[in-house]
Amino acid sequence: xxxxxxxxxxxxxxxKGTWGSVRLGTIEKSGRKVAIKEIHRSxxxxxxxxxxxxxxxxxxxxxxxxxHVVELFDVRVxxxxxxxxxxxxxxxxxxxxxxxxxxxxxRYEDAKGIMQQLLRGMxxxxxxxxxxxxxxxxxxxxxxxxxxxxADFGLARYFGNPNETLSPGMQVITRQxxxxxxxxxxxVYGPPVDMxxxxxxxxxxxxxxxxxxxxxxxDVSQLAKIFQVLGTPTDATWPxxxxxxxxxxxxxxxxxxxxxARLLPSLRAEELALLQKLISLDPNRRPTAEEALDFDYxxxxxxxxxxxxxxxxxxxxxxxxxxxER
Numbered sequence: 001x002x003x004x005x006x007x008x009x010x011x012x013x014x015x016k017g018t019w020g021s022v023r024l025g026t027i028e029k030s031g032r033k034v035a036i037k038e039i040h041r042s043x044x045x046x047x048x049x050x051x052x053x054x055x056x057x058x059x060x061x062x063x064x065x066x067x068h069v070v071e072l073f074d075v076r077v078x079x080x081x082x083x084x085x086x087x088x089x090x091x092x093x094x095x096x097x098x099x100x101x102x103x104x105x106x107r108y109e110d111a112k113g114i115m116q117q118l119l120r121g122m123x124x125x126x127x128x129x130x131x132x133x134x135x136x137x138x139x140x141x142x143x144x145x146x147x148x149x150x151a152d153f154g155l156a157r158y159f160g161n162p163n164e165t166l167s168p169g170m171q172v173i174t175r176q177x178x179x180x181x182x183x184x185x186x187x188v189y190g191p192p193v194d195m196x197x198x199x200x201x202x203x204x205x206x207x208x209x210x211x212x213x214x215x216x217x218x219d220v221s222q223l224a225k226i227f228q229v230l231g232t233p234t235d236a237t238w239p240x241x242x243x244x245x246x247x248x249x250x251x252x253x254x255x256x257x258x259x260x261a262r263l264l265p266s267l268r269a270e271e272l273a274l275l276q277k278l279i280s281l282d283p284n285r286r287p288t289a290e291e292a293l294d295f296d297y298x299x300x301x302x303x304x305x306x307x308x309x310x311x312x313x314x315x316x317x318x319x320x321x322x323x324x325e326r
Contacts, residue, residue, distance in 0.1 A: 006074040008085060010036060019051070020081065024088070027073070034073060037084040053154035054082065060153045061086075064128055068121030070141060070151040089141035089149055093201070095313045097137055097208055102313035108268060111205045113305035116298060117148035118198060123289035125150070126191045132156050133172040135197035137204065144314055146307030159190055173197060175222050176210050180233075181283050183223045185246030192283035195292070199278025206267055211279075223250065230281055231257030238282040270297045 011024035014035075025036040039054055061072035074085040093114065096103055118140065125132060132139075132150065139152040155172050166187055173182060179196035181189060203211030212229060214221030227233075232255045233241045241247065261272060274297045280286045287295070298304065 006085060008034060008036070008074075019054075025085065027085075033088040035086045035088045037086055038078075038080070039082040039084065041081040054084075056156060057153040058084065060130060060156055064125070064130070066121060066124045068117055068124065068148055068150055070149040086151075087149065089151075090144040090314055091142050091312055092138060093140040093142060093148070093205075094137035096142065096311070097204055099313040100208070103311045106205055106208065106311065107305070108271070109302040109305045110310055111202070111271075112298065112303070113146075113307065113310055114148065114205060115198075115202055116293070116304045117307065118150070118201070119289045119293050121148065121150045122194060122198060123293065125156075126194070126289055129158050129160050130156055131159050131166075131191065132194050132197075134174060135194055135201065136174050136177045137201060140201070142310070142312060144312070146310040146312065148307075175214070175217065175219065176200065176212060178222065179283065180223060180226055180241070180281055181244060183219050183226075183246075184241065184244035184250070186244050189283065191288060192286045195278055195286040195289065196283070198289075198292075199275055199286075202271075202275050202278060203264070206271070207264070220250065224253075226281075227252065227255045229258065229260075229263065230279065231255050233281045241281070270295070270300055273297065 007028045008025045009028060011026065013021050013023050015022040020038045020040040023036045023038065025034045026032065027034055039051070058072065058075055061070070062075075065071065070089065071087040072084060073087070074083075076083040076085070096106070096114075122132070122135075132153065133155040134152060135150075139150065141149040141151045143149065157166065159166070166189060173179070173193060177197040177200045179193050182193060200211045212222065212225045214223075214225045231237075232252060237257075260276060261267075261269075264272065264275075267275065274287075274292060274295045277285070277287050277295075278292065
Protein backbone atom coordinates (compact mmCIF):
# COMPACT_ATOMS: atom_id res chain seq x y z
CA UNK A 1 0.00 0.00 0.00
CA UNK A 2 0.95 3.59 -0.40
CA UNK A 3 2.75 5.14 2.54
CA UNK A 4 1.02 7.35 5.07
CA UNK A 5 3.67 10.08 5.35
CA UNK A 6 1.45 12.52 3.46
CA UNK A 7 -0.01 15.16 5.75
CA UNK A 8 -3.42 16.53 4.82
CA UNK A 9 -6.33 18.31 6.43
CA UNK A 10 -9.98 17.34 6.05
CA UNK A 11 -12.84 19.55 4.97
CA UNK A 12 -16.55 19.12 4.35
CA UNK A 13 -18.27 15.91 3.23
CA UNK A 14 -19.19 16.34 -0.44
CA UNK A 15 -20.48 12.87 -1.32
CA LYS A 16 -21.85 9.70 0.23
CA GLY A 17 -22.35 6.14 -0.92
CA THR A 18 -23.12 2.72 0.54
CA TRP A 19 -19.37 2.23 1.08
CA GLY A 20 -18.78 5.47 3.00
CA SER A 21 -18.24 9.14 2.20
CA VAL A 22 -15.95 11.58 0.43
CA ARG A 23 -14.50 14.74 1.91
CA LEU A 24 -12.62 17.59 0.39
CA GLY A 25 -9.11 17.83 1.74
CA THR A 26 -5.90 19.80 1.36
CA ILE A 27 -2.32 18.55 1.25
CA GLU A 28 -0.71 20.71 3.90
CA LYS A 29 2.73 21.01 2.29
CA SER A 30 1.55 22.05 -1.17
CA GLY A 31 -1.96 23.39 -0.54
CA ARG A 32 -3.29 21.12 -3.28
CA LYS A 33 -6.94 20.10 -3.08
CA VAL A 34 -7.64 16.37 -2.80
CA ALA A 35 -10.62 14.06 -2.45
CA ILE A 36 -10.53 11.85 0.65
CA LYS A 37 -12.56 8.70 0.10
CA GLU A 38 -13.49 7.28 3.52
CA ILE A 39 -14.36 3.59 3.25
CA HIS A 40 -16.20 2.15 6.24
CA ARG A 41 -15.65 -1.33 7.68
CA SER A 42 -19.37 -2.06 7.48
CA UNK A 43 -18.98 -3.08 3.83
CA UNK A 44 -19.51 -6.69 2.80
CA UNK A 45 -17.13 -9.10 1.01
CA UNK A 46 -14.02 -8.60 3.08
CA UNK A 47 -10.56 -10.03 2.92
CA UNK A 48 -8.78 -9.34 6.21
CA UNK A 49 -11.30 -6.57 6.83
CA UNK A 50 -11.01 -4.88 3.42
CA UNK A 51 -13.54 -5.04 0.59
CA UNK A 52 -12.31 -6.87 -2.55
CA UNK A 53 -13.29 -4.07 -4.93
CA UNK A 54 -11.41 -1.55 -2.78
CA UNK A 55 -8.28 -3.71 -2.79
CA UNK A 56 -8.54 -4.02 -6.56
CA UNK A 57 -8.93 -0.27 -7.02
CA UNK A 58 -5.99 0.49 -4.73
CA UNK A 59 -3.72 -2.02 -6.48
CA UNK A 60 -4.50 -0.70 -9.94
CA UNK A 61 -4.22 2.98 -9.05
CA UNK A 62 -0.94 2.43 -7.20
CA UNK A 63 0.58 0.70 -10.23
CA UNK A 64 -0.71 2.94 -13.03
CA UNK A 65 0.11 6.62 -13.49
CA UNK A 66 -1.22 8.48 -16.52
CA UNK A 67 -2.52 11.91 -17.47
CA HIS A 68 -6.00 10.47 -18.08
CA VAL A 69 -6.28 8.20 -15.02
CA VAL A 70 -7.23 9.68 -11.65
CA GLU A 71 -4.23 9.69 -9.31
CA LEU A 72 -4.07 7.98 -5.92
CA PHE A 73 -1.76 9.91 -3.58
CA ASP A 74 -2.06 7.93 -0.36
CA VAL A 75 -3.86 5.11 1.45
CA ARG A 76 -4.31 5.21 5.20
CA VAL A 77 -5.75 2.64 7.63
CA UNK A 78 -8.06 4.25 10.20
CA UNK A 79 -10.12 3.01 13.13
CA UNK A 80 -13.21 3.00 10.90
CA UNK A 81 -11.69 1.52 7.75
CA UNK A 82 -9.58 3.06 5.00
CA UNK A 83 -8.93 6.51 3.57
CA UNK A 84 -7.96 6.91 -0.08
CA UNK A 85 -6.46 10.31 -0.88
CA UNK A 86 -7.30 10.93 -4.52
CA UNK A 87 -6.86 13.62 -7.10
CA UNK A 88 -9.57 16.28 -6.92
CA UNK A 89 -11.60 16.95 -10.06
CA UNK A 90 -14.05 19.80 -10.33
CA UNK A 91 -16.67 18.10 -12.51
CA UNK A 92 -17.48 14.99 -14.53
CA UNK A 93 -18.74 14.08 -17.98
CA UNK A 94 -22.25 13.35 -16.73
CA UNK A 95 -22.61 16.97 -15.66
CA UNK A 96 -21.19 18.21 -18.96
CA UNK A 97 -23.79 16.18 -20.86
CA UNK A 98 -26.78 16.91 -18.62
CA UNK A 99 -26.26 20.50 -17.45
CA UNK A 100 -27.90 22.35 -20.32
CA UNK A 101 -28.05 25.55 -18.31
CA UNK A 102 -24.29 25.93 -17.90
CA UNK A 103 -23.26 23.96 -20.99
CA UNK A 104 -25.48 25.36 -23.73
CA UNK A 105 -23.99 23.26 -26.49
CA UNK A 106 -21.43 20.49 -27.00
CA ARG A 107 -20.02 21.23 -30.42
CA TYR A 108 -18.62 18.66 -32.83
CA GLU A 109 -15.05 19.68 -31.95
CA ASP A 110 -15.81 19.63 -28.20
CA ALA A 111 -17.07 16.05 -28.43
CA LYS A 112 -13.97 15.18 -30.42
CA GLY A 113 -11.73 16.65 -27.72
CA ILE A 114 -13.47 14.60 -25.04
CA MET A 115 -13.33 11.40 -27.09
CA GLN A 116 -9.66 11.87 -27.90
CA GLN A 117 -8.74 12.12 -24.23
CA LEU A 118 -10.98 9.18 -23.28
CA LEU A 119 -9.47 6.94 -25.95
CA ARG A 120 -5.93 7.90 -24.95
CA GLY A 121 -6.69 6.93 -21.37
CA MET A 122 -8.29 3.67 -22.44
CA UNK A 123 -5.39 2.83 -24.75
CA UNK A 124 -3.08 3.21 -21.75
CA UNK A 125 -5.25 0.93 -19.57
CA UNK A 126 -5.65 -1.78 -22.21
CA UNK A 127 -1.91 -1.60 -23.02
CA UNK A 128 -1.34 -2.39 -19.35
CA UNK A 129 -3.82 -5.30 -19.42
CA UNK A 130 -6.57 -3.55 -17.46
CA UNK A 131 -10.29 -3.83 -18.24
CA UNK A 132 -12.25 -1.02 -16.61
CA UNK A 133 -15.69 -2.70 -16.84
CA UNK A 134 -17.69 0.30 -15.65
CA UNK A 135 -17.15 3.12 -18.11
CA UNK A 136 -19.93 5.72 -18.05
CA UNK A 137 -20.06 9.53 -17.87
CA UNK A 138 -20.29 9.43 -14.04
CA UNK A 139 -16.89 7.73 -13.89
CA UNK A 140 -15.13 10.13 -16.24
CA UNK A 141 -13.94 13.07 -14.17
CA UNK A 142 -12.74 16.40 -15.57
CA UNK A 143 -10.47 18.99 -13.98
CA UNK A 144 -11.02 22.73 -14.19
CA UNK A 145 -8.34 22.73 -16.90
CA UNK A 146 -10.40 20.31 -19.01
CA UNK A 147 -8.20 17.25 -18.42
CA UNK A 148 -10.25 14.06 -18.47
CA UNK A 149 -9.56 11.44 -15.79
CA UNK A 150 -10.90 7.88 -15.85
CA ALA A 151 -11.96 6.96 -12.30
CA ASP A 152 -13.81 4.36 -10.20
CA PHE A 153 -11.82 1.17 -10.70
CA GLY A 154 -13.82 -1.00 -8.30
CA LEU A 155 -14.89 -3.38 -11.10
CA ALA A 156 -11.62 -3.23 -13.04
CA ARG A 157 -9.43 -6.28 -13.40
CA TYR A 158 -6.39 -7.58 -15.22
CA PHE A 159 -6.85 -9.69 -18.34
CA GLY A 160 -4.51 -11.64 -20.56
CA ASN A 161 -5.57 -15.27 -21.06
CA PRO A 162 -7.90 -15.29 -24.11
CA ASN A 163 -9.80 -18.31 -22.77
CA GLU A 164 -10.09 -17.13 -19.17
CA THR A 165 -13.56 -17.00 -17.65
CA LEU A 166 -14.09 -13.58 -16.08
CA SER A 167 -16.29 -13.00 -13.04
CA PRO A 168 -18.86 -15.81 -13.49
CA GLY A 169 -22.20 -14.77 -12.01
CA MET A 170 -21.06 -11.19 -11.44
CA GLN A 171 -22.71 -8.30 -13.27
CA VAL A 172 -20.22 -5.79 -14.64
CA ILE A 173 -20.77 -2.54 -16.56
CA THR A 174 -23.85 -0.43 -15.88
CA ARG A 175 -26.71 -1.81 -17.97
CA GLN A 176 -27.09 1.15 -20.39
CA UNK A 177 -23.38 0.81 -21.29
CA UNK A 178 -23.22 -3.00 -21.22
CA UNK A 179 -22.45 -4.71 -24.54
CA UNK A 180 -24.74 -7.33 -26.07
CA UNK A 181 -22.31 -10.21 -25.49
CA UNK A 182 -22.50 -9.60 -21.72
CA UNK A 183 -26.28 -9.22 -21.84
CA UNK A 184 -26.27 -12.65 -23.51
CA UNK A 185 -24.17 -14.14 -20.72
CA UNK A 186 -20.64 -14.23 -22.14
CA UNK A 187 -17.99 -14.90 -19.49
CA VAL A 188 -15.03 -14.84 -21.87
CA TYR A 189 -14.35 -11.30 -23.02
CA GLY A 190 -11.73 -8.58 -23.25
CA PRO A 191 -11.16 -4.93 -24.27
CA PRO A 192 -14.10 -4.83 -26.72
CA VAL A 193 -16.50 -4.59 -23.75
CA ASP A 194 -14.92 -1.26 -22.79
CA MET A 195 -14.96 -0.10 -26.41
CA UNK A 196 -18.73 -0.69 -26.59
CA UNK A 197 -19.15 1.48 -23.50
CA UNK A 198 -17.05 4.18 -25.16
CA UNK A 199 -19.34 4.03 -28.19
CA UNK A 200 -22.36 4.50 -25.94
CA UNK A 201 -20.64 7.48 -24.33
CA UNK A 202 -19.77 8.97 -27.72
CA UNK A 203 -23.40 8.82 -28.79
CA UNK A 204 -24.57 10.24 -25.47
CA UNK A 205 -22.23 13.23 -25.72
CA UNK A 206 -23.67 14.22 -29.09
CA UNK A 207 -27.32 13.37 -28.37
CA UNK A 208 -27.20 14.53 -24.74
CA UNK A 209 -29.26 11.49 -23.85
CA UNK A 210 -28.64 7.76 -23.56
CA UNK A 211 -27.88 6.06 -26.87
CA UNK A 212 -29.56 2.82 -25.75
CA UNK A 213 -32.32 3.31 -23.19
CA UNK A 214 -34.44 0.22 -22.65
CA UNK A 215 -38.14 0.67 -21.93
CA UNK A 216 -37.58 -1.12 -18.60
CA UNK A 217 -34.49 -1.50 -16.43
CA UNK A 218 -33.93 -5.14 -17.39
CA ASP A 219 -31.42 -6.99 -19.54
CA VAL A 220 -34.22 -8.14 -21.84
CA SER A 221 -35.40 -4.59 -22.44
CA GLN A 222 -31.85 -3.32 -22.92
CA LEU A 223 -31.02 -5.97 -25.49
CA ALA A 224 -34.29 -5.29 -27.32
CA LYS A 225 -33.36 -1.59 -27.53
CA ILE A 226 -29.92 -2.39 -28.92
CA PHE A 227 -31.44 -4.60 -31.60
CA GLN A 228 -34.06 -1.96 -32.37
CA VAL A 229 -31.30 0.59 -33.07
CA LEU A 230 -28.75 -1.72 -34.74
CA GLY A 231 -30.92 -4.51 -36.11
CA THR A 232 -31.01 -8.15 -35.05
CA PRO A 233 -27.67 -9.93 -35.49
CA THR A 234 -27.32 -12.40 -38.32
CA ASP A 235 -24.73 -15.00 -39.25
CA ALA A 236 -23.09 -12.29 -41.34
CA THR A 237 -22.98 -9.55 -38.68
CA TRP A 238 -22.29 -11.72 -35.59
CA PRO A 239 -21.78 -15.39 -36.48
CA UNK A 240 -21.52 -16.84 -32.96
CA UNK A 241 -24.11 -14.94 -30.91
CA UNK A 242 -26.46 -17.95 -30.74
CA UNK A 243 -23.77 -19.91 -28.86
CA UNK A 244 -23.75 -17.53 -25.88
CA UNK A 245 -25.03 -18.99 -22.58
CA UNK A 246 -28.15 -16.86 -22.15
CA UNK A 247 -29.27 -16.83 -25.77
CA UNK A 248 -31.85 -19.63 -25.27
CA UNK A 249 -33.77 -17.64 -22.63
CA UNK A 250 -34.36 -14.68 -24.95
CA UNK A 251 -37.18 -14.56 -27.47
CA UNK A 252 -35.52 -12.31 -30.03
CA UNK A 253 -37.85 -10.72 -32.55
CA UNK A 254 -36.08 -10.11 -35.87
CA UNK A 255 -35.46 -6.42 -36.50
CA UNK A 256 -34.26 -4.86 -39.77
CA UNK A 257 -30.98 -2.96 -39.80
CA UNK A 258 -31.92 0.74 -39.65
CA UNK A 259 -30.01 3.54 -41.33
CA UNK A 260 -28.04 5.05 -38.44
CA ALA A 261 -27.48 8.23 -40.42
CA ARG A 262 -31.24 8.82 -40.37
CA LEU A 263 -31.54 7.91 -36.69
CA LEU A 264 -28.64 10.22 -35.79
CA PRO A 265 -28.87 13.06 -38.33
CA SER A 266 -26.76 15.47 -36.25
CA LEU A 267 -23.64 13.30 -36.62
CA ARG A 268 -21.19 13.96 -39.44
CA ALA A 269 -20.12 11.12 -41.70
CA GLU A 270 -16.68 10.64 -40.14
CA GLU A 271 -17.96 10.56 -36.54
CA LEU A 272 -20.78 8.22 -37.51
CA ALA A 273 -18.19 5.90 -39.10
CA LEU A 274 -16.31 5.66 -35.80
CA LEU A 275 -19.47 5.28 -33.73
CA GLN A 276 -20.74 2.44 -35.94
CA LYS A 277 -17.50 0.52 -35.43
CA LEU A 278 -17.47 1.07 -31.66
CA ILE A 279 -21.02 -0.28 -31.34
CA SER A 280 -20.54 -3.25 -33.65
CA LEU A 281 -22.64 -6.15 -32.37
CA ASP A 282 -19.76 -8.56 -32.92
CA PRO A 283 -17.09 -7.61 -30.36
CA ASN A 284 -14.38 -8.88 -32.70
CA ARG A 285 -15.26 -6.07 -35.13
CA ARG A 286 -14.86 -3.22 -32.66
CA PRO A 287 -11.63 -1.24 -32.96
CA THR A 288 -9.06 -1.07 -30.21
CA ALA A 289 -8.58 2.30 -28.54
CA GLU A 290 -5.37 2.76 -30.52
CA GLU A 291 -7.15 1.97 -33.80
CA ALA A 292 -10.02 4.31 -32.93
CA LEU A 293 -7.57 7.19 -32.43
CA ASP A 294 -6.38 6.63 -36.01
CA PHE A 295 -9.83 7.13 -37.57
CA ASP A 296 -10.39 10.00 -40.00
CA TYR A 297 -12.65 11.56 -37.37
CA UNK A 298 -9.58 12.84 -35.51
CA UNK A 299 -7.86 14.13 -38.67
CA UNK A 300 -10.53 16.25 -40.32
CA UNK A 301 -11.34 19.87 -39.51
CA UNK A 302 -12.41 21.26 -37.17
CA UNK A 303 -9.82 19.64 -34.93
CA UNK A 304 -10.43 18.57 -31.34
CA UNK A 305 -11.05 21.37 -28.86
CA UNK A 306 -8.02 21.78 -26.55
CA UNK A 307 -8.79 20.70 -22.96
CA UNK A 308 -8.63 24.23 -21.54
CA UNK A 309 -11.35 25.38 -23.98
CA UNK A 310 -13.87 22.59 -23.32
CA UNK A 311 -17.30 23.76 -22.09
CA UNK A 312 -17.52 22.82 -18.40
CA UNK A 313 -20.17 23.43 -15.70
CA UNK A 314 -17.89 24.92 -13.07
CA UNK A 315 -20.14 27.43 -11.33
CA UNK A 316 -20.97 25.04 -8.48
CA UNK A 317 -18.90 22.83 -6.19
CA UNK A 318 -17.48 20.07 -8.34
CA UNK A 319 -17.60 16.36 -8.01
CA UNK A 320 -14.56 14.60 -6.64
CA UNK A 321 -12.84 11.45 -7.75
CA UNK A 322 -14.62 8.27 -6.86
CA UNK A 323 -17.65 9.59 -5.00
CA UNK A 324 -20.30 8.09 -7.24
CA GLU A 325 -22.51 10.73 -5.65
CA ARG A 326 -23.22 14.43 -5.89
